[in-house]
Amino acid sequence: MINYEEMTEEEYLAHCKTIEFARPCVTVDMLIFSMNKEQQLELLLIKRGGHPHKGKWAIPGGFVEMDESLEEAAARELKEETNLDGIYLEQLYTFGEVERDKRTRVISVAYIALVPAGNLDFAAGDDAVDACNFVVKQEHGGFTLYSQERNLILTQEELAFDHKDIVEKGLERLKGKVVYSDIALELLRDKEKFTIYELQTIHEALTGEAFDVANFRRSFKKKFMDTGRVEKLEEKSVDFSRKPSSYYRLIK
Amino acid sequence: MINYEEMTEEEYLAHCKTIEFARPCVTVDMLIFSMNKEQQLELLLIKRGGHPHKGKWAIPGGFVEMDESLEEAAARELKEETNLDGIYLEQLYTFGEVERDKRTRVISVAYIALVPAGNLDFAAGDDAVDACNFVVKQEHGGFTLYSQERNLILTQEELAFDHKDIVEKGLERLKGKVVYSDIALELLRDKEKFTIYELQTIHEALTGEAFDVANFRRSFKKKFMDTGRVEKLEEKSVDFSRKPSSYYRLIK
């Protein structure tokens, strides 16, 4: 019998390497959100080319390599899928039901990525059979996804694996966090030059509710202007046939 | 070359079983919180009997088995450690830095358990070399742990592995969630018979701040009485030399 108590640390570490346990797979699954030109929230889905759930739409993801952290794996997957770096990433939740993947035991760490509007070019991704941004429509206790260009409507039940649960949890997180954090800023086209109304539309897209313009501006000024975190620019928008709006810039 | 595209699902699943990938270990680590008799927040730690970090204090945890979900693994670990069932459990965060465990790649899903006051008897646990409840003292951007009975003070840096980060994240979660959720109720000795002030002390222990009694009672009544979720009992406390306090009962 092996006596662990009397081993030195070196002996113990060497011993560990000789033992093999049954281990689950660990993956990262990515909720890649962005705003489209109509100021709607969109989610990137890929169409599965292989089994299981072949032909179904799913959120992109992949295995965590042995030499990368979870955060690094998420960043790598995002890069592979969208060719983007330096994007806001946030760990969401870890999904580990035994039967969530029929092939083998797969534990998936879900991440949220918030891509600034206009930066998403997922055609750059290499391994996706087919990929498409879907507009997220939030409704009473659920959501629907649809793509205008493909004339496609997906109910939440049609997603592969337990991805319905992941999307649901992600939307819940965004909804809750938008009020007390700065995540809405991450979805702006340009943090150095945006209008208050642009930010408002992001808040509205995330919460699924409409806000009063006056009240939104008031809270914006209290939160960002009074604290010196945002400054007003000289430049104004050059829209035709209406009053131009002021641009603001996030400092730091 | 194998053509995944033309396989049936059955063929593919069979094929999968023949492949072996390098896989990380997955564990659950448990933050087991409770309130002591002095109405202080406590955290259960075990003293490591084996390498690595032999002799250091750590939060309890263990491997996720192939046939149990993460939630089930957390419940099992809690049971092994404290012999308790039916305790409030909440997934906290997943820690996956490459070098967090020197032995091999270990990805740890951290859970929070909130044990009702007076129920904790960790001597019942079997696999712990040594276990002890430590009072959690929260301070400006950190915490300290101490055990009166053992005359032991632990700084956050003295914990094994990255458990300092886990505890930190757990305290943050409790602090944030206590204001808008009902988690404080989980730490009550008895949800069917408690005083408002007992609940207040839990809020104070979790946030590390003192509250005005009048204001706390007001918000308690608004949150629980006005909504019919808590009712006042006839029975009153039997303290001597002072006005007895009313008991309340959580409904459902």
Next chain:
DNA sequence: CGAATAGTGTCTCTCAGACATTATATG
């Protein structure tokens, strides 16, 4: 000027914080 969007003023109601006060038990 009208049309369209940007942006402000103001009223009300709710609620949190601070703190003074009353209530009810024991000895």
Next chain:
DNA sequence: CATATAATGTCTGAGAGACACTATTCG
């Protein structure tokens, strides 16, 4: 009665929601 804790009352200021109003551009 004094003492100790339970429980309530009240004043204030900050802030959210509703909504009416003004400002600035183009044609």
